[in-house]
Amino acid sequence: xxxxxxxxxxxxxxxxxxxxxxxxxxxxxxxxxxxxxxxxxxxxxxxxxxxxxxxxxxxxxxxxxxxxxxxxxxxxxxxxxxxxxxxxxxxxxxxxxxxxxxxxxxxxxxxxxxxxxxxxxxxxxxxxxxxxxxxxxxxxxxxxxxxxxxxxxxxxxxxxxxxxxxxxxxxxxxxxxxxxxxxxxxxxxxxxxxxxxxxxxxxxxxxxxxxxxxxxxxxxxxxxxxxxxxxxxxxxxxxxxxxxxxxxxxxxxxxxxxxxxxxxxxx
Ligand SMILES: [Zn+2]
Ligand SMILES: [Zn+2]
Numbered sequence: 001x002x003x004x005x006x007x008x009x010x011x012x013x014x015x016x017x018x019x020x021x022x023x024x025x026x027x028x029x030x031x032x033x034x035x036x037x038x039x040x041x042x043x044x045x046x047x048x049x050x051x052x053x054x055x056x057x058x059x060x061x062x063x064x065x066x067x068x069x070x071x072x073x074x075x076x077x078x079x080x081x082x083x084x085x086x087x088x089x090x091x092x093x094x095x096x097x098x099x100x101x102x103x104x105x106x107x108x109x110x111x112x113x114x115x116x117x118x119x120x121x122x123x124x125x126x127x128x129x130x131x132x133x134x135x136x137x138x139x140x141x142x143x144x145x146x147x148x149x150x151x152x153x154x155x156x157x158x159x160x161x162x163x164x165x166x167x168x169x170x171x172x173x174x175x176x177x178x179x180x181x182x183x184x185x186x187x188x189x190x191x192x193x194x195x196x197x198x199x200x201x202x203x204x205x206x207x208x209x210x211x212x213x214x215x216x217x218x219x220x221x222x223x224x225x226x227x228x229x230x231x232x233x234x235x236x237x238x239x240x241x242x243x244x245x246x247x248x249x250x251x252x253x254x255x256x257x258x259x260x261x262x263x264x265x266x267x
Pocket of ligand 2: 005006222
């Protein structure tokens with residue numbers, strides 16, 4: 001099994017002592033874990049801590065321009081870490097947000113060295129906190145998420161996590177997002193980190209619809225600490241609760257991801 005989404009201490013929200021060597025150790029001893037794509041947060045790589053958590057880069061893309069040179073230097077430092085792990089089934093990806101006007105928060109110059117590129121909604125200003133109505137929150141989120149799906153990402157990370165914290169999510173909305181991702185060839189992620197009951201319900205609907213129409217699905221552990229590495233228990237439980245077998249879903253493979261980008265699969 002491949003984990004397409006996990007973190008190291010390059011991400012502010014991960015433990016300070018988790019790094020690539022921990023993933024190598026787990027891959028070496030855990031027969032279930034065939035490989036891991038590390039997808040640290042672009043916002044942690046591009047912005048200092050105090051800038052990142054203001055989320056100002058979401059509504060003002062010039063925050064990215066201000067930090068682009070230092071951010072790119074740090075991104076290269078991050079990418080270079082992987083050369084030591086070339087034959088270890090540890091791969092270099094990135095997790096990014098998108099600004100309100102549709103720009104992914106990183107430098108696309110590095111795109112072909114970041115596979116997968118996963119897109120996430122972690123924060124929107126159109127939220128309860130800023131006094132928006134439920135109707136406006138849902139409309140803004142749907143518009144933003146569909147635009148994110150069309151932005152060139154490989155995987156839509158934890159598709160319903162943010163909106164589940166804002167509003168009830170009905171079956172029709174899940175179906176709309178699954179169909180949009182399917183049409184664009186973007187994988188829908190089952191993410192095992194910080195799952196609440198509303199997220200579980202949305203994931204269940206998402207997995208059932210994806211299985212029915214053959215939409216691509218990816219598994220992300222979203223490890224932030226050593227104990228999480230290689231833990232697919234949520235993914236297995238969800239499959240089981242949906243009455244599905246792993247062969248019933250169109251699970252993303254690294255081979256097809258690399259073929260999509262015209263690259264040879266490294267061993
Ligand atoms: Zn995330
Ligand atoms: Zn993550």
